[in-house]
Amino acid sequence: MSLVLRIFLIVVSFISIIYVIRRIRKAKLRIDYSLFWIIVSVLIMLLAIFPGIAIKLATMMGVMSAVNLIYLVMIFILLLHNFSMTMKISSLDSKINNLTEEIAIREKMNTEKKEEEYDS
Amino acid sequence: MKEVLILIPAYNEEANIKKVVEKLINDYSEYDYMIVNDGSADSTLKICRDNGYNVIDFPINLGLECGVVAGMKYAYRRGYKYIIQFDADGQHLPEYIAPMYEKIEEGYDVVIGSRFVTKKKPFSARMIGSRLISGAIKLTAGKRIKDPTSGMRMYNRRCMEAFSKEINYGPEPDTISYLMKNGYKVEEVQAEMQERMAGSSYLTLTRSIAYMTKMLISILIIQNFRKKTN
Numbered sequence: 001m002s003l004v005l006r007i008f009l010i011v012v013s014f015i016s017i018i019y020v021i022r023r024i025r026k027a028k029l030r031i032d033y034s035l036f037w038i039i040v041s042v043l044i045m046l047l048a049i050f051p052g053i054a055i056k057l058a059t060m061m062g063v064m065s066a067v068n069l070i071y072l073v074m075i076f077i078l079l080l081h082n083f084s085m086t087m088k089i090s091s092l093d094s095k096i097n098n099l100t101e102e103i104a105i106r107e108k109m110n111t112e113k114k115e116e117e118y119d120s
Numbered sequence: 121m122k123e124v125l126i127l128i129p130a131y132n133e134e135a136n137i138k139k140v141v142e143k144l145i146n147d148y149s150e151y152d153y154m155i156v157n158d159g160s161a162d163s164t165l166k167i168c169r170d171n172g173y174n175v176i177d178f179p180i181n182l183g184l185e186c187g188v189v190a191g192m193k194y195a196y197r198r199g200y201k202y203i204i205q206f207d208a209d210g211q212h213l214p215e216y217i218a219p220m221y222e223k224i225e226e227g228y229d230v231v232i233g234s235r236f237v238t239k240k241k242p243f244s245a246r247m248i249g250s251r252l253i254s255g256a257i258k259l260t261a262g263k264r265i266k267d268p269t270s271g272m273r274m275y276n277r278r279c280m281e282a283f284s285k286e287i288n289y290g291p292e293p294d295t296i297s298y299l300m301k302n303g304y305k306v307e308e309v310q311a312e313m314q315e316r317m318a319g320s321s322y323l324t325l326t327r328s329i330a331y332m333t334k335m336l337i338s339i340l341i342i343q344n345f346r347k348k349t350n
Contacts, residue, residue: 094287097182101190104156104176108194 001051001066009048013041036081123201124221124274125194126153129187130208134162136316137208141173148214154194155208156187185290189283196280204274205291209316212272216311220274229279229304230296232265233272233311241266249332253293256339261300266308268293279304282349294338302349 020037023029047054047070054066063069126144130137137155144153154174157165159181168175176190188205195203202224206212216233224231241247253268273291275283279299283289300306323331 097186097189100178100180100182101186101193104178105190105194105197108174108176109197 001048001054005067006048006051009044013045013048017041017045040077121198121200122150122152124151124217125191125198125200125203126151126206126214126217127188127191127195127203128153128155128206128208129158129184129191130155130160130164131158131181131184131187132160132162132164133208134160134164134167136210137164138167138171140206140208140210141168141171144214148217151204151214151217152200153206154191156190158182158184158187185292188291189289192275192280192283196277196284200277200280202274202276203280205271207271207316211313211316213312213314216272216309217274220272220309220311223307223309224274224276227305228307229276230299230306231274232267232270232296232306232308233274233313234265234267234270234308235311235313236266237308237310239310249328252332253335253339256336257293257297257300260339260343261297263300263306265293265296265306268296270311270313272311272313286349288346293335294343297339298343298346298349301343 017038020029020034020041024031024034051066054070058064058066058069061069063072126148128137128140141153141155144151152174154176155168157168157175157177159178161181165175165177167173176194178186178190191203191205202221204217204220206214206217212233220231220233235241241250250267250269254265257268258264271291273296282299289295296306
């Protein structure tokens with residue numbers, strides 16, 4: 001890993017940690033959802049500060065360069081995270097649909113009940 | 121209360137809704153009807169309220185599937201025996217409800233108002249998709265449905281319960297195929313359909329292709345892995 005790349009990674013991960021924490025302070029982000037970004041940022045920073053970790057892992061796994069291994073692992077982590085987001089959106093989608101249907105049906109049934117009481 | 125509930129999902133149908141509903145009220149009082157206003161941006165809701173129509177009103181737009189599911193839930197809780205999905209744009213004709221009712225009384229779970237039981241399906245570009253979906257259903261569920269994309273379908277309480285309680289039950293051919301694979305009895309009855317009275321159709325060429333692709337993938341692959349239902 002070149003020195004430029006290492007400095008770049010450290011700066012970027014530092015900025016993202018600050019950004020995530022500021023979002024939490026402003027009550028714009030729930031802590032549950034911030035954990036992923038904090039952990040990933042800290043991991044990137046560690047790898048940039050101690051490139052030995054990535055180099056050692058790369059040789060162990062037979063990957064040509066440490067940077068390639070980092071790319072590969074990052075893409076994999078992002079894919080997993082993306083899938084968990086899709087799951088979350090799908091579940092939210094179902095919940096919103098259910099809630100809206102419930103509200104509309106209950107409203108209708110309540111007016112029907114009132115009309116029946118009024119008639120009798 | 122009547123045995124059959126006519127469910128009319130409506131999204132921006134101010135031009136047609138009055139004509140369709142008045143016809144049902146005046147000439148077909150043997151059925152109850154219920155409009156589901158799916159968060160229309162036009163005056164659909166106002167027309168319904170002003171005329172005192174039965175309407176379930178969604179505060180936001182959710183899409184056709186939810187409109188149908190809401191109707192199913194309502195019909196199930198109110199104790200209706202059958203529910204029929206009926207277009208708000210005037211495409212479906214109420215005189216075909218009676219033969220569909222007779223058929224479902226014979227013990228079917230779903231009866232489809234089909235354009236091609238006694239009439240031949242034309243070899244037009246529009247029907248390519250219909251043929252593909254038909255073929256996919258025949259291949260996976262073992263029975264040919266001649267008009268799988270017809271939106272005029274009558275369901276019994278067994279279906280209402282399934283649609284109400286679980287996700288992934290849309291009013292689409294892939295659900296029909298899934299139900300058939302699970303032993304639900306599906307039959308078709310000849311019904312004429314009209315061109316929509318006013319307004320533009322939702323189905324453009326791009327949307328049609330996207331729809332067909334989704335249906336084929338769903339019927340041929342995904343439905344095989346779904347849990348069995350009873």
